[in-house]
Amino acid sequence: MTDLNLDHIERLVEPGRVHRRVYTDPEIFDLEMDRIFGRIWVFVGHESQIPRPGDWIRGRMGARQVIVTRDEAGALNVLDNRCSHRGMRICLKDSGHSRRLVCPYHGWAFNHDGALAGVPAPRGYTKKSTDLTDPAFALKSAPRVDLYRGFIFASMAPDGPGLVEFLGDIAAALDNAVDRAPDGEVEFAGGVVRQEFAGNWKMHMENACDLVHPGYVHQSSVDAARDHLRDASPGSIPQQAIQMFNGNGISLDEWDALGVYGFENGHCYMDGFYRGGMVDPAMADPVFTRYRALMVDRYGEDRTAEILGRDTFNNLIYPNISINTRFQQFRVIQPVAVNRTHIYSYSMRLKGAPEEMFEMSVRFVSTANSPSSPVSSDDFAIFEGAQAALANGDSEWLDFSRRLGDEQKTGKAAVRDSGTSELPMRTQLNAWRNLMGVP
Ligand code: FES
Numbered sequence: 001m002t003d004l005n006l007d008h009i010e011r012l013v014e015p016g017r018v019h020r021r022v023y024t025d026p027e028i029f030d031l032e033m034d035r036i037f038g039r040i041w042v043f044v045g046h047e048s049q050i051p052r053p054g055d056w057i058r059g060r061m062g063a064r065q066v067i068v069t070r071d072e073a074g075a076l077n078v079l080d081n082r083c084s085h086r087g088m089r090i091c092l093k094d095s096g097h098s099r100r101l102v103c104p105y106h107g108w109a110f111n112h113d114g115a116l117a118g119v120p121a122p123r124g125y126t127k128k129s130t131d132l133t134d135p136a137f138a139l140k141s142a143p144r145v146d147l148y149r150g151f152i153f154a155s156m157a158p159d160g161p162g163l164v165e166f167l168g169d170i171a172a173a174l175d176n177a178v179d180r181a182p183d184g185e186v187e188f189a190g191g192v193v194r195q196e197f198a199g200n201w202k203m204h205m206e207n208a209c210d211l212v213h214p215g216y217v218h219q220s221s222v223d224a225a226r227d228h229l230r231d232a233s234p235g236s237i238p239q240q241a242i243q244m245f246n247g248n249g250i251s252l253d254e255w256d257a258l259g260v261y262g263f264e265n266g267h268c269y270m271d272g273f274y275r276g277g278m279v280d281p282a283m284a285d286p287v288f289t290r291y292r293a294l295m296v297d298r299y300g301e302d303r304t305a306e307i308l309g310r311d312t313f314n315n316l317i318y319p320n321i322s323i324n325t326r327f328q329q330f331r332v333i334q335p336v337a338v339n340r341t342h343i344y345s346y347s348m349r350l351k352g353a354p355e356e357m358f359e360m361s362v363r364f365v366s367t368a369n370s371p372s373s374p375v376s377s378d379d380f381a382i383f384e385g386a387q388a389a390l391a392n393g394d395s396e397w398l399d400f401s402r403r404l405g406d407e408q409k410t411g412k413a414a415v416r417d418s419g420t421s422e423l424p425m426r427t428q429l430n431a432w433r434n435l436m437g438v439p
């Protein structure tokens with residue numbers, strides 16, 4: 001640790017601007033891994049990924065690589081993916097099912113709760129030299145693991161606010177993701193789409209509710225969609241991808257007519273903007289009509305209208321989750337280095353819904369957030385350009401002051417502003433400063 005004392009950190013974030021070092025300094029990144037990802041509740045997986053005892057998946061809590069397991073007793077555990085013998089990664093695949101977790105280096109075997117179960121030829125260890133029953137030989141486990149409606153979170157801090165308190169009002173996004181299933185459950189299905197960009201993780205989170213950028217950054221796909229729609233035969237229903245590209249082309253006034261919202265702890269969300277596609281009630285799509293009828297059977301007309309009427313686009317759970325409930329998309333933004341970030345995009349299957357709803361979700365993820373997407377590749381080009389330019393110290397500050405001071409209080413913890421406000425970024429940066437400022 002060099003000059004990064006509390007005073008320095010506080011001076012990096014001002015009400016409407018942020019120092020470039022927040023995005024470029026490896027020491028700040030290390031401190032983020034410790035004070036943000038090493039402390040608050042971090043999403044590590046979904047219950048549906050590890051349904052049976054013996055199942056495990058790999059996950060991350062910032063730079064810390066973990067294994068999320070379901071043990072013999074059915075309990076969830078979040079363990080360091082680091083062998084207690086000589087430090088090797090134990091799980092090299094993304095997921096699996098096994099009686100024990102066995103290290104590939106010298107074969108030490110661990111139970112799914114992290115306890116050391118056995119070592120090859122234990123005669124090599126005498127009680128005098130090494131006590132293999134010492135709990136220090138267990139895999140280090142996260143002291144707190146909790147579930148919210150199937151979503152697994154862990155915290156490396158032994159105490160602090162509980163998960164429900166940490167989520168606060170943004171829990172409504174997770175509720176809505178699950179409530180949209182006629183059977184009241186979702187599962188992560190169809191694998192995961194992975195992407196990488198050479199930029200800081202915060203850029204992606206800040207961009208997710210930045211409603212000025214689409215008309216500039218995504219102009220080429222908006223133009224292509226408009227050309228296509230102009231040439232389409234009258235009355236034909238355009239493909240979902242075309243509708244989505246076209247959706248980014250609304251005017252700044254139209255963006256401003258939407259709301260952006262900020263909460264305590266850095267969470268935020270934006271209103272929905274994209275009309276069209278099978279989940280648009282105005283389109284009377286036969287699949288959606290069938291799905292809606294199943295919802296009404298289950299929840300009744302009023303509750304169904306309430307669930308499907310929650311029209312939001314990106315819901316951001318600080319520090320690194322972006323959920324789109326209308327299209328059953330769940331994204332995890334994983335920091336890898338100060339200038340390197342991975343994005344994991346999942347589709348959620350609504351249990352009890354027609355399978356076409358899941359296919360729509362997969363198409364959404366492929367169109368908006370996959371290596372073949374012309375939308376996310378635009379965004380990544382911007383992140384990489386900004387990251388490269390910020391490395392140059394000529395100008396010190398990034399500006400986030402658009403509509404600063406215009407926020408209105410809406411509920412006990414939320415503020416709202418017009419769509420083009422930089423309120424969501426300020427919400428995240430305030431949380432950043434609060435967390436980073438506490439040793
Ligand atoms: S490092 Fe794991 S068994 Fe040796």
Ligand SMILES: [Fe+2]
Pocket residue numbers: 207213214217218375379
């Ligand atoms: Fe974008």
